Amino acid sequence: MEQYLPLYQKAAVLTIRLGILGIVFSILIGLICSFVLYYQIPIIKRIVAIYIEISRNTPLLVQLFFIYYGLPKIGIPTNAEICGIAGLSFLGGSYMTEAFRSGLEAVDKVQLESAESLGMNRFQTMRYVILPQAVSISIPAFMANVIFLLKETSVFSAISLMDLMFTAKDLIGLYYKTTESLFLLVVFYLIILLPISIIGSLLERRVRYAGFGD
Amino acid sequence: MAEELLTIDHLTKQYGENVILNDVSLTVHKGEVVVVVGSSGCGKSTLLRCINALESIQGGEICLQGEKIEQEGKNITALRQKIGMVFQCYELFPHLTVLNNILLAPVKVQKRREEEVKAEAFELLKRVGLEDKADSYPRQLSGGQKQRIAIVRALCMHPDILLFDEVTAALDPEMVREVLDVILELAEQGRTMIIVTHEMQFAKAVADRIIFIDDGKIIENSKPEQFFSHPETERAKQFLNMFEYKRK
Ligand SMILES: Nc1ncnc2c1ncn2[C@@H]1O[C@H](COP(=O)(O)OP(=O)(O)O)[C@@H](O)[C@H]1O
Numbered sequence: 001m002e003q004y005l006p007l008y009q010k011a012a013v014l015t016i017r018l019g020i021l022g023i024v025f026s027i028l029i030g031l032i033c034s035f036v037l038y039y040q041i042p043i044i045k046r047i048v049a050i051y052i053e054i055s056r057n058t059p060l061l062v063q064l065f066f067i068y069y070g071l072p073k074i075g076i077p078t079n080a081e082i083c084g085i086a087g088l089s090f091l092g093g094s095y096m097t098e099a100f101r102s103g104l105e106a107v108d109k110v111q112l113e114s115a116e117s118l119g120m121n122r123f124q125t126m127r128y129v130i131l132p133q134a135v136s137i138s139i140p141a142f143m144a145n146v147i148f149l150l151k152e153t154s155v156f157s158a159i160s161l162m163d164l165m166f167t168a169k170d171l172i173g174l175y176y177k178t179t180e181s182l183f184l185l186v187v188f189y190l191i192i193l194l195p196i197s198i199i200g201s202l203l204e205r206r207v208r209y210a211g212f213g214d
Numbered sequence: 215m216a217e218e219l220l221t222i223d224h225l226t227k228q229y230g231e232n233v234i235l236n237d238v239s240l241t242v243h244k245g246e247v248v249v250v251v252g253s254s255g256c257g258k259s260t261l262l263r264c265i266n267a268l269e270s271i272q273g274g275e276i277c278l279q280g281e282k283i284e285q286e287g288k289n290i291t292a293l294r295q296k297i298g299m300v301f302q303c304y305e306l307f308p309h310l311t312v313l314n315n316i317l318l319a320p321v322k323v324q325k326r327r328e329e330e331v332k333a334e335a336f337e338l339l340k341r342v343g344l345e346d347k348a349d350s351y352p353r354q355l356s357g358g359q360k361q362r363i364a365i366v367r368a369l370c371m372h373p374d375i376l377l378f379d380e381v382t383a384a385l386d387p388e389m390v391r392e393v394l395d396v397i398l399e400l401a402e403q404g405r406t407m408i409i410v411t412h413e414m415q416f417a418k419a420v421a422d423r424i425i426f427i428d429d430g431k432i433i434e435n436s437k438p439e440q441f442f443s444h445p446e447t448e449r450a451k452q453f454l455n456m457f458e459y460k461r462k
C-alpha cells in the first residue's frame with residue numbers, strides 16, 4: 001500500500017490548495033454579497049439574489065462543466081485548476097453569503113441604534129459594533145461551509161484534476177486495488193477534514209463562552 | 215433665563231397615515247431637567263428618538279444650539295455626540311468589556327486620547343460604584359448595573375444634553391433606586407436632561423418642569439408642584455389617579 005502514498009500526498013496537496021483558494025474567494029464573494037443584501041443596495045441586490053438561486057440550486061459538477069467546457073467555446077481560454085477554483089468559489093460564495101447575512105441580521109437592531117446615538121457613522125457602526133457580533137454568530141455556519149466545500153472538491157476529478165478522488169479512481173482502474181485505494185481515500189479526507197472540524201468546535205465553544213448571549 | 219439649548223418647533227411625526235406626534239413644541243434651557251410623562255403609547259419614546267434623529271420627522275424642526283437636527287444631515291454624527299441617550303432595554307455592546315463599551319466612542323469617534331478617557335471612565339465608574347466591573351462583560355452584570363454603565367458611557371462623550379427613556383422600566387424594584395440616584399446626582403450637577411419615566415415620586419423630586427403628553431400632543435407643561443397637586447386637564451387628573459391607591 002505504501003507505494004501509493006506519494007500519489008495520495010500529491011493529490012491531497014492539490015485538493016487542499018484548490019480547496020483553500022476556492023474558500024478564500026468564497027469568503028470574499030460572501031462578504032461583498034452579504035453587505036449588498038444587508039444594506040439593501042438597489043438593483044445589485046436583485047443580481048445577488050439571482051446568483052444565489054443559481055449557485056445553490058445547481059450541482060457543482062454542472063457548474064464545473066459549464067465553466068470548463070463553456071468558457072473556451074466563447075473564446076475564454078482556461079485550465080482545469082482555474083476552473084476548479086472558479087467553480088468552488090461560485091458555489092461557496094452563495095453559501096458564505098447566507099452564513100454572513102444571517103449573522104449580520106441576527107445582531108439586534110437596538111445595537112445599531114445605540115451605536116448611532118453615540119455618534120458613530122455607518123462605517124464605524126459596522127466595524128466596531130455589528131461586524132464583531134455578526135462574525136461570532138456566523139462561525140458555526142461558516143465552519144460547516146468550509147467542510148462542505150472541501151468535500152465538494154471531490155468532483156474536481158470530473159474535469160481531470162488529479163485530486164484525491166481522481167487518484168483513487170485511477171488506481172482502481174489501473175491495478176484493481178479497490179480496497180486499498182478506497183481505504184487511503186477515506187484516510188486522506190479524514191486527515192484533511194478532522195482537524196478543521198475540531199478547530200470549528202473549539203471556535204464555537206470559545207465564542208459561546210466569551211462574553212456573549214445574555 | 216439660561217440659554218436655550220434645545221428647541222422643538224411644531225414637530226410632527228407620522229408612521230404612514232398614523233400621526234404619533236402632533237404639532238409638538240418645546241424649549242429646553244441649559245441646566246434644565248424636563249420630565250416627560252404620559253400613558254403608554256402616547257409618543258414619549260418617539261419624541262426622544264426624534265430628538266436623536268433615530269426617526270425621520272414629517273413636519274417642524276428640532277434644533278440643538280441653533281443647529282438643525284436632520285436624519286440625513288451632514289453634521290448628524292457630530293450632533294448626536296452632543297446628545298447622550300440611554301434606552302429602556304440594556305443596549306451595551308455584548309462583545310466588549312464594560313471599559314471598552316465606555317471607551318469605544320470617545321476614542322474611535324471623538325479621537326480623544328485613550329489614557330485621558332480611561333482616567334475619566336474610572337472616575338465615573340467610581341461615582342456610580344462600579345469601578346470593580348471595568349473588565350466584566352455586560353452579560354455578567356445585573357440590569358441595574360448595566361443601566362448605570364450605559365449612563366457612564368453616555369457621560370463620557372461629554373454631551374450637552376442627556377435623554378433617558380424609561381431607564382428603570384425593565385428593572386427589578388430593588389435596582390430602580392440605584393439607577394435613579396445616579397440621575398438625581400446628575401441633576402444636582404446642573405446637567406440638562408429630558409427624562410421619560412413612570413416613577414412619579416422620582417419625577418417630582420428631579421424635575422424642573424413636567425411635560426404631559428396625551429395622544430401625541432403636549433397638553434400640560436408646568437412646574438412639578440403645579441402638575442402634581444393641581445393638574446389642569448381632565449386627562450392628566452385621570453393619569454395621576456392611576457398612581458393613587460385607595461380602598462373604596
Ligand atoms: N416603528 C413603528 N411603526 C409604527 N408605529 C409605531 C412604531 N413605533 C411606535 N409606533 C407607535 O407610536 C405610538 C407611540 O409609541 P411610543 O413613542 O413608543 O410610546 P410611549 O413611549 O409613550 O409608550 C404607539 O402607538 C406605537 O404603536
Ligand SMILES: [Mg+2]
Nearest residue numbers: 258259260380
Ligand atoms: Mg416608550
